[in-house]
Every structure is written in structure tokens, then in C-alpha cells.
Amino acid sequence: GPVRAERSVDSLCPYCGVGCQVTYHVRGDAIVAATGRDGLANHERLCVKGRFGFDYSRHPQRLTTPLVRKEGAPKEPIDPADPFSHFRPATWDEALDIAAAGLKRLPRTALAGLGSAKGSNEEAYLFQKLVRTGFGSNNVDHCTRLCHASSVAALLEGIGSGAVTAPIAEVANAEVIVLIGANPSANHPVAASFIKNAVKRGARLVILDPRGQALTRFASHHLRFNNGTDVALLNAMLHVIVAEELYDKDFVAARTTGFAELAVHLQAYSPDSMAPLCGIDAGTIRAVARLYARAGSAMILWGMGVSQHSHGTDNSRCLIALAMLCGQVGRKGSGLHPLRGQNNVQGASDSGLIPMMLPDYGRVGTPAVRGRFEAGWGQDLDPAPGLTVVEMMNAAQAGIIRGMYVEGENPAMSDPDLAHAREALAGLDHLVVQDIFLTETAMLADVVLPASAFFEKTGTFTNTDRHVQMGRQVLDPPGKARPDLWIIAEMGKRLGLAWSYDGPRAVFDEMRGLMDSLAGITWERLEKEGGITYPAGKAILFDESFPTGDGKARLVPASGLVPAESPDAEYPFLLSTGRVLEHWHTGSMTRRSDVLDRLQGVPAVNISPADMARLGLAEGAMVRIESRRGRVEAVAAADSRLSPGALFMPFCFTEAAANLLTNPVLDPVAKIPELKVSAVRLSPA
Numbered sequence: 001g002p003v004r005a006e007r008s009v010d011s012l013c014p015y016c017g018v019g020c021q022v023t024y025h026v027r028g029d030a031i032v033a034a035t036g037r038d039g040l041a042n043h044e045r046l047c048v049k050g051r052f053g054f055d056y057s058r059h060p061q062r063l064t065t066p067l068v069r070k071e072g073a074p075k076e077p078i079d080p081a082d083p084f085s086h087f088r089p090a091t092w093d094e095a096l097d098i099a100a101a102g103l104k105r106l107p108r109t110a111l112a113g114l115g116s117a118k119g120s121n122e123e124a125y126l127f128q129k130l131v132r133t134g135f136g137s138n139n140v141d142h143c144t145r146l147c148h149a150s151s152v153a154a155l156l157e158g159i160g161s162g163a164v165t166a167p168i169a170e171v172a173n174a175e176v177i178v179l180i181g182a183n184p185s186a187n188h189p190v191a192a193s194f195i196k197n198a199v200k201r202g203a204r205l206v207i208l209d210p211r212g213q214a215l216t217r218f219a220s221h222h223l224r225f226n227n228g229t230d231v232a233l234l235n236a237m238l239h240v241i242v243a244e245e246l247y248d249k250d251f252v253a254a255r256t257t258g259f260a261e262l263a264v265h266l267q268a269y270s271p272d273s274m275a276p277l278c279g280i281d282a283g284t285i286r287a288v289a290r291l292y293a294r295a296g297s298a299m300i301l302w303g304m305g306v307s308q309h310s311h312g313t314d315n316s317r318c319l320i321a322l323a324m325l326c327g328q329v330g331r332k333g334s335g336l337h338p339l340r341g342q343n344n345v346q347g348a349s350d351s352g353l354i355p356m357m358l359p360d361y362g363r364v365g366t367p368a369v370r371g372r373f374e375a376g377w378g379q380d381l382d383p384a385p386g387l388t389v390v391e392m393m394n395a396a397q398a399g400i401i402r403g404m405y406v407e408g409e410n411p412a413m414s415d416p417d418l419a420h421a422r423e424a425l426a427g428l429d430h431l432v433v434q435d436i437f438l439t440e441t442a443m444l445a446d447v448v449l450p451a452s453a454f455f456e457k458t459g460t461f462t463n464t465d466r467h468v469q470m471g472r473q474v475l476d477p478p479g480k481a482r483p484d485l486w487i488i489a490e491m492g493k494r495l496g497l498a499w500s501y502d503g504p505r506a507v508f509d510e511m512r513g514l515m516d517s518l519a520g521i522t523w524e525r526l527e528k529e530g531g532i533t534y535p536a537g538k539a540i541l542f543d544e545s546f547p548t549g550d551g552k553a554r555l556v557p558a559s560g561l562v563p564a565e566s567p568d569a570e571y572p573f574l575l576s577t578g579r580v581l582e583h584w585h586t587g588s589m590t591r592r593s594d595v596l597d598r599l600q601g602v603p604a605v606n607i608s609p610a611d612m613a614r615l616g617l618a619e620g621a622m623v624r625i626e627s628r629r630g631r632v633e634a635v636a637a638a639d640s641r642l643s644p645g646a647l648f649m650p651f652c653f654t655e656a657a658a659n660l661l662t663n664p665v666l667d668p669v670a671k672i673p674e675l676k677v678s679a680v681r682l683s684p685a
């Protein structure tokens with residue numbers, strides 16, 4: 001335990017967006033324990049990932065030297081017994097020279113970059129600057145596209161700001177908490193503990209989710225609606241609130257636009273007409289609508305179950321309309337909170353890892369916005385929005401994108417329809433991957449640059465609450481691995497950029513000059529205080545007006561009623577993908593954490609007990625899951641939280657990569673794929 005440590009360092013958890021503050025206890029060159037600090041987001045709590053998930057940084061598979069693909073080595077799946085067989089070690093100079101030269105050979109329109117929500121704000125900022133000024137296009141994105149892109153699109157459209165309006169901790173002041181499409185007990189466990197405490201104090205918890213979860217036993221209502229019918233359910237609730245005049249008339253009149261059009265639109269969505277579609281009886285829909293509308297204070301929290309749909313933007317539009325009709329924003333215990341998944345997905349988005357927006361969300365096509373960055377960076381910028389994650393893969397397969405620089409992301413595991421994505425990555429003329437392990441994506445690279453784990457660098461990170469916090473270096477990178485910021489800067493220099501940054505603070509100071517959101521937040525203050533909420537220290541936003549042109553929120557009608565793919569005779573099951581408590585994202589870190597992988601090391605598909613019985617499947621039997629796009633084999637696990645016909649698989653297992661099955665169809669507004677709904681069939685393997 002900590003008593004035997006030689007020193008300790010205050011930092012953060014590397015995993016989810018809750019952003020727990022952690023003290024790491026170190027002996028020699030290894031972390032031996034992690035304890036929770038009294039951060040705003042965690043009050044000394046940590047979940048199993050934060051407490052035990054640090055040992056991946058000293059895993060024997062860490063990349064410790066730059067690698068260059070051997071002459072003639074094919075870009076195909078690598079023998080897992082000898083993963084390095086296609087590569088030879090290289091010096092940093094040689095690897096960086098080859099990495100940059102291969103990109104420089106290609107036309108600027110053939111290049112794209114993927115940055116990381118696991119890196120610091122400074123890394124995200126410098127990476128997008130490299131693409132915009134070094135590549136000369138806006139082809140830069142990151143996993144927010146697969147995460148909350150649709151929530152952010154709807155929030156920007158509706159209230160002019162894509163971040164949360166209130167922190168998770170505000171549930172302590174809420175009378176009603178609506179949790180939809182999220183499973184915090186597994187994915188944001190410390191947030192789940194705040195919700196539990198709120199219920200114990202007297203709050204009513206309403207869970208809207210096709211699947212059951214650990215928080216269900218704390219809920220006054222659990223509406224297990226049919227997967228992908230969020231708009232039907234939420235519009236029916238909105239219908240009730242308008243028809244029964246339960247809305248906040250003063251708030252609607254003073255602070256919103258579009259009410260008349262929304263009211264007309266909602267006439268077609270009565271609870272009676274929507275009940276058969278969403279699978280919830282009209283009486284329950286009415287009861288829940290009334291509960292929310294009559295609450296003195298109410299918060300809505302949501303996750304990927306809302307956003308990862310071909311109607312993801314529509315789904316979030318409904319949630320925003322709910323809050324705006326009932327005036328549930330800008331006060332204690334009220335608000336809209338899309339739960340961010342990765343520890344810096346908020347900050348990476350703020351810092352500009354978005355193809356249509358510069359840092360702080362100004363559109364690349366707006367001359368005044370672009371002009372500010374052109375002046376700051378001393379060069380003209382492309383006014384055309386760049387490609388999003390899935391669009392990049394499609395363009396790569398079409399031969400339009402031919403060179404990519406991927407920093408700390410693993411699209412060969414995280415993208416939908418993986419066979420297609422892997423083929424696109426393998427077909428590139430030149431792929432540079434910067435990571436800490438030889439990930440599934442790195443295996444397809446021409447050059448692999450060994451980077452730093454979270455614990456091996458200093459930088460700022462922004463959690464789901466808009467709280468900017470200081471992540472401090474605990475350990476040195478192993479072998480020749482280097483800090484990501486150093487690698488990005490070296491790549492920049494080799495792409496012809498006149499850069500000289502001597503560390504994260506220099507980058508942060510440049511960001512402060514260009515990003516209004518960082519006003520008042522200085523490196524010194526962060527060092528001293530550990531964390532500061534933006535804007536201007538305000539935890540709860542929009543008590544008076546919204547950052548829209550006219551200061552009012554826009555009520556936007558939503559109409560997407562069914563998912564792109566529905567079960568049929570050939571593919572009768574409906575598969576959702578997601579995470580499990582012990583693992584995080586594509587598993588590159590947690591699957592190399594001894595404790596976590598021992599707790600949960602077997603790829604399973606969760607099946608309802610009724611379907612297990614009907615198909616004669618025993619617990620632990622190997623089954624084959626097939627969609628129109630691919631097939632995997634996994635272990636059958638009975639899960640009473642699922643309805644018959646529904647399946648669930650985590651996407652972190654490389655040996656049964658769930659995304660081989662998923663549907664790449666995109667939400668037309670936010671370009672997020674429908675990872676939550678794929679039609680599949682199931683058979684004994």
C-alpha cells in the first residue's frame with residue numbers, strides 16, 4: 001500500500017470523463033498505489049479503474065523504440081505470437097524523417113490526422129495546429145465523432161454551447177434526475193455514486209434505457225423502451241407537456257424561440273400513437289412527463305445510448321426541448337449533462353480536434369474566426385471543413401485520403417464496420433501511428449512512434465464538468481519513448497513549421513491568447529489550485545441568456561423514429577455495443593492492466609435468459625454473432641437486464657471485435673455512426 005511508497009504525486013485518473021483527482025504512490029519507477037483526492041468531481045472516491053488500472057504503463061508490451069515497417073512486409077493481420085515481426089527498430093531521427101517525408105510526398109488534400117481524447121489539451125491543440133498549418137487542411141478529428149458529436153451538434157444549435165450546463169455533482173440539488181442512454185455504474189462509476197446519494201437524499205430517478213443497469217434499483221421509473229426509438233418516446237413526453245400545459249410559460253416566452261412550430265410538430269406524437277413503437281404504455285409516458293415537468297429542479301444526464309444513432313442529433317434535440325420547455329436550466333439542481341466518456345474528450349474538442357471548427361468552436365468557414373487564428377499562427381488557413389472520422393475511412397478506401405497521422409487513437413478497433421476500416425487503413429500509402437502499444441491500428445502503420453502514457457507527462461485535462469485540471473508527470477517514459485507533445489512538435493518541424501515549444505506550458509500560453517474560454521485560467525493557478533472551471537469559474541450556466549445570436553434557446557422539432565437497421569428474419573437480434581466496468585474504450589490500456597484483465601478477460605455476448613433457453617445455450621457456450629458486415633465468436637452470458645431479442649457486447653476485445661459487426665450508417669448532421677443498433681444473428685459456434 002501507500003505506506004511503502006517512496007514518493008507521491010497528485011494528478012488525475014487517465015480513464016473516464018468524470019475526471020477524478022488521484023494521488024499516485026511510487027516506488028522505484030513504478031506506481032504501487034492510487035488513492036482518491038478531494039477533487040470537485042470525486043470527493044476522494046475512485047472506481048476500480050482509477051484504483052487499480054495504472055500498471056499498464058509498465059506493461060512489457062510498451063513500445064520503447066521507434067519502429068519502421070520492414071521493406072516489403074505486408075499490411076495484414078500480424079501473428080500475435082510475434083507482433084513485431086513486420087517492423088525494425090529505428091532511431092528517432094530516422095523514424096521522424098521517414099514519417100514526415102512520406103506525408104510530405106502526398107498532396108495536402110490526401111492527408112488526414114486523428115488526434116486523441118486521451119491526450120492533454122496542449123497535445124490536442126498542437127496536433128490540430130499541425131494538421132491545419134502543416135498538412136494545410138481541416139482533415140482532423142478524434143473519437144468525439146464516435147461519442148457525443150450528435151449531442152454537441154444539437155446543443156450548439158439549441159443553446160449555443162456544446163458543453164454541459166451543470167456539473168454531475170448538481171444532482172445533489174435535483175428533485176428529479178432523468179438518466180437516458182447511459183450506464184454510469186459501469187462507465188462513470190463515481191458519477192453513479194453521486195446519483196445514488198441524491199436518491200437516498202430524496203431525489204426521484206427516472207431511467208430511460210432499453211437495458212437494465214445497477215442503478216435501476218434506485219429508480220422510481222425504468223422505461224425499457226425499444227432500442228433506437230428515443231424520438232418516439234421523448235416526443236410523446238413533450239406532447240404531454242404541451243397538451244397538458246405543464247410547460248414553464250414564462251421561461252418559454254422569455255428565453256426560447258420556435259415554440260409554436262414545435263407544438264404543431266408534436267401533435268402527431270401522442271403517447272397513444274407512440275406507445276406501440278417505443279414499447280412503453282401511454283400511461284407511463286404521461287406519468288414520467290408529468291413528473292419531470294412538475295419538478296422544482298431536474299437534471300437530464302445522457303450517454304452514448306442517445307448519441308450513437310443515425311438520429312443522434314434528433315435524440316438530443318428532444319432532451320434540450322424537454323429542459324427548455326420546463327425551464328430546467330441555469331438554476332441549482334437543473335441542467336443538461338451529456339456524460340463525457342474519455343478523460344479529455346471535452347478538452348480535446350475545446351482545443352480544436354474537430355474538422356469543421358477551430359479551437360473554442362468557431363467555424364472554419366467564418367472569416368472573422370479564421371482570421372484570428374491566421375493572425376495568431378502566421379499563415380492562411382483552409383476555409384473548407386475537413387473530413388470526419390468515418391468519412392476519412394471512406395475517403396481512404398476510395399483512394400482520396402492516402403496518408404494519415406494517428407496519435408493515440410485506435411480506429412482499427414473503434415470504428416464501425418471494422419473490416420472496411422482496417423482495409424482502408426491498410427490501403428494507405430503512408431500511415432504514421434503514435435501510441436504506447438502496438439495497437440491494432442499501429443500494426444498497419446509504416447512508422448510507429450513510441451509515446452508517453454498518461455502518467456509520463458504533464459498537461460491540462462478538461463473533465464465532463466468543464467473543469468480544467470492539472471495532470472502531472474509521475475514516471476519517466478520507458479526506453480526511448482517520448483512525451484506526445486515533443487513528438488508532435490518534431491513532426492511539425494519536419495513538415496516545415498517554424499516551431500519551438502519548450503514544453504506544455506508554452507503551448508498552453510499560446511492557447512490562452514487564442515481561446516476566450518481559457519480567460520482567467522493560468523498555468524500558475526492550475527498548478528496551485530489543481531482545477532478551475534470555465535467559463536470564469538461558473539459551474540452552472542445560462543441563468544440569464546444563452547450564447548446564441550439572440551440570447552434565446554431554439555426549440556427544434558425532431559422526427560427520426562426508427563434506427564437504420566431493424567431485426568428481420570435473416571438477422572433477428574438487435575445488438576448494442578458499449579463498455580464494461582473493468583475496461584475502457586478499445587482496451588489498449590485496461591486489457592494490459594493485470595487486475596482489470598483478470599477481473600474481466602473473456603469476450604462475452606450478453607443474451608437475455610429467455611433467448612438462452614430458446615436457443616438451448618448454456619452459460620459459457622461459444623456462440624457466433626453475424627451481421628451483414630462481419631462475424632465474431634464470443635462466450636454466451638445470460639443477462640436478465642436485456643429484453644428478448646436484444647444483445648450486448650463490449651467493443652474492447654480484440655479477439656472478438658464487436659465493431660466488425662456494427663453499422664457505419666451516419667447521423668446526417670453530426671456524422672456519428674449508429675454503433676448502438678445493428679441487426680445480427682446468433683448461433684452456436
Ligand code: SF4
Pocket residue numbers: 013014015016017018019020042045046047048049050051187188189190191
Ligand atoms: Fe477514473 Fe472515471 Fe473511475 Fe473516476 S469514475 S476513477 S475518472 S474511471
